[in-house]
Amino acid sequence: MSSAKRKPDVKKTLFAHVATVAKALSHGHRLELLELLAQGERNVEVLARLTGLSVANASQHLQHLRRAGLVVARKSGQYVHYRLADEAVAALLASLRGVAETNLAELDKLVSGYLRSQDGLEPVSPKQLLRRVREGLVTVLDVRPPEEFAAGHLPSAVNMPLKELKQRLSELPRDQEVVAYCRGPYCLLAYEAVAELREQGFAARRLDGGLPEWRLAGLPVE
Amino acid sequence: MSSAKRKPDVKKTLFAHVATVAKALSHGHRLELLELLAQGERNVEVLARLTGLSVANASQHLQHLRRAGLVVARKSGQYVHYRLADEAVAALLASLRGVAETNLAELDKLVSGYLRSQDGLEPVSPKQLLRRVREGLVTVLDVRPPEEFAAGHLPSAVNMPLKELKQRLSELPRDQEVVAYCRGPYCLLAYEAVAELREQGFAARRLDGGLPEWRLAGLPVE
């Protein structure tokens, strides 16, 4: 039986291949790129600017992700647009984040200390929010940039990037709660929007998670 | 606003912490250790032997996993028993494996080429199997070592390690299908058991996944 000798090799090879995927996830910059790509397609320059990386560096990290099969590239003219390879990638990221949060004491402290302190209230769960949106009880505020909003957003959400928030407060009704969201659990825009709104006397809360998490829950996107 | 300067730091720090968890998953040996731990608690020496690593090397990898919060250690006498920190870790592993399989062309070839060729038939899904077990239509064969069987197994499963299979064929009924399983999708024991059984004229198939996947599906364990 040749398999007696080949068996360990095959098993080691299988695990080594799975490990290469994990290795692609094992750098903060690449996780940040993936979070941005979870919002929708992006070209290299924009990704570099949003993450603060040099273009060459961003390009190399993106190629690393591509080799691991986590993202795909589409060339259009002189631009190369990257996007997540698959919805399963977004689910994997969420799972990784969840394990990291529950298991890493330090991370837990950061998340619950720094982030949660900014708004005293618990975040609204996606399902709760959907129910209240359908009953017209709540204003949904998307504080991401307009391009990301255009690529998909929550039902009946209003787009108001954080920078414009102060000037456009009059557009928001004061007689119902405002729920803000942005890219994901580690996107700080929504935290700051809630802080600002509450300073101005609004009843404001944050959505638990961002658009990718909403999508993963199987809820509708416009 | 001090957050204008601190914001990027917090975000980078958050992603860096999540990345350390991914880094812990980024080595084949550690994934193999985790697969074994998904079967139940194990001490260092046993893990070293099962993986073919030196004890010191296995110990270091285990400590790496522990620092990342993926496993926990329990000291009892002179032994240190490791186990998965959480059920979410098993789910994360399954998710990682799934993404790796669908996205890595090479891995796909290995899995469907080498493994699937060993038994021509499709594997049985956990839900199908549970239904057929309850109707008494099938014999469930657990080909893992007795310790792992003792730590938990499928309802009404028969334990028969691969090495004993040939001698104990008479214990298996020939008038109904036999479904074999072992540790997980990359555990080769079940493939070999099915091949052997079919050579001997049994109607044999493989369960899709192993005990950890069965657990994750929320199905009952004895």
Next chain:
DNA sequence: ATAGTATTCAATTGATCTATTGAATAATAG
């Protein structure tokens, strides 16, 4: 064609990771 832009490639340097080895701890058995 020419200039300009987006992206990738190639080479370098410093940093991090892995496996091995042998010694150090800690618990147990005689």
Next chain:
DNA sequence: CTATTATTCAATAGATCAATTGAATACTAT
């Protein structure tokens, strides 16, 4: 107490990875 066993620690050398730089490629617009 001494010998034994399980585990961890510490130091090393080789391998791999990350960021930077400047050049190369590929496409667009004039």
